[in-house]
Amino acid sequence: MTDILMHLTTDEIELWAQGLLPAARAIHLADCSLCRVEADRERKVILELVQLPKFAPSAGFADRVMAQVKVHAPSGDWTG
Amino acid sequence: MFSLLYRMVRDRALAEDLAQETFIKVLNGIKSYRPEFKFSSWIFKIANNAAIDHLRRKSIDTLSLDGAPSAETPEQMRATSLQLGDRTESPLDEALNRELGTAIERAIARLRPEYRSCILLRHVEGYSYEEIADTLDLPLGTVKTYIHRARNELRGYLEDRRD
Numbered sequence: 001m002t003d004i005l006m007h008l009t010t011d012e013i014e015l016w017a018q019g020l021l022p023a024a025r026a027i028h029l030a031d032c033s034l035c036r037v038e039a040d041r042e043r044k045v046i047l048e049l050v051q052l053p054k055f056a057p058s059a060g061f062a063d064r065v066m067a068q069v070k071v072h073a074p075s076g077d078w079t080g
Numbered sequence: 081m082f083s084l085l086y087r088m089v090r091d092r093a094l095a096e097d098l099a100q101e102t103f104i105k106v107l108n109g110i111k112s113y114r115p116e117f118k119f120s121s122w123i124f125k126i127a128n129n130a131a132i133d134h135l136r137r138k139s140i141d142t143l144s145l146d147g148a149p150s151a152e153t154p155e156q157m158r159a160t161s162l163q164l165g166d167r168t169e170s171p172l173d174e175a176l177n178r179e180l181g182t183a184i185e186r187a188i189a190r191l192r193p194e195y196r197s198c199i200l201l202r203h204v205e206g207y208s209y210e211e212i213a214d215t216l217d218l219p220l221g222t223v224k225t226y227i228h229r230a231r232n233e234l235r236g237y238l239e240d241r242r243d
Contacts, residue, residue, distance in 0.1 A: 049203035
């Protein structure tokens with residue numbers, strides 16, 4: 001089968017959702033209603049995922065971590 | 081990294097404990113870091129291992145939203161999931177619902193932990209498939225399979241919600 005006839009793979013649908021689908025495959029997508037439905041469904045999920053917020057730990061987290069880290073003293077006596 | 085842990089265990093205090101454990105391991109074990117490995121991937125690897133170990137120990141992923149461990153399809157999970165019934169929300173529940181209560185967050189919570197790590201690293205942290213494979217010590221093909229299955233399951237959960 002040629003590039004124009006083959007249905008899109010899941011990898012290609014992900015590329016399409018990122019705007020990276022090669023032109024030859026985009027032609028198939030434009031003409032294939034099955035692939036368009038599948039691609040639209042996949043894009044909706046990917047969009048929801050990439051828009052998820054980032055969370056941060058509560059205030060004082062870094063201090064709590066550093067309080068538990070062993071800080072090794074320099075081995076040499078630099079004061080001479 | 082904290083976001084990954086929080087979404088893995090769905091408990092803020094526990095996620096902070098695991099994040100603290102991760103940073104302490106990183107800072108105390110810095111000598112074992114291999115520079116050919118991306119530093120952030122090394123941190124994610126330690127964090128993910130901590131989360132997966134915790135989930136395995138406590139099996140909390142099967143207690144709240146998922147069904148029986150043997151359930152493999154969304155239908156089986158629904159059929160075997162716990163029914164919580166009406167109850168008064170504590171302030172902690174309210175915070176969880178506010179932060180992780182959206183449909184997509186609930187759907188992510190229903191994924192098995194291995195799928196959850198992969199899909200979060202791919203689409204929330206923006207890792208490539210290869211980076212995920214390195215970070216999680218998984219073959220590239222397995223990472224692709226997990227991500228495709230995870231997206232499929234998410235689509236199923238989200239479309240069920242819309243029906």
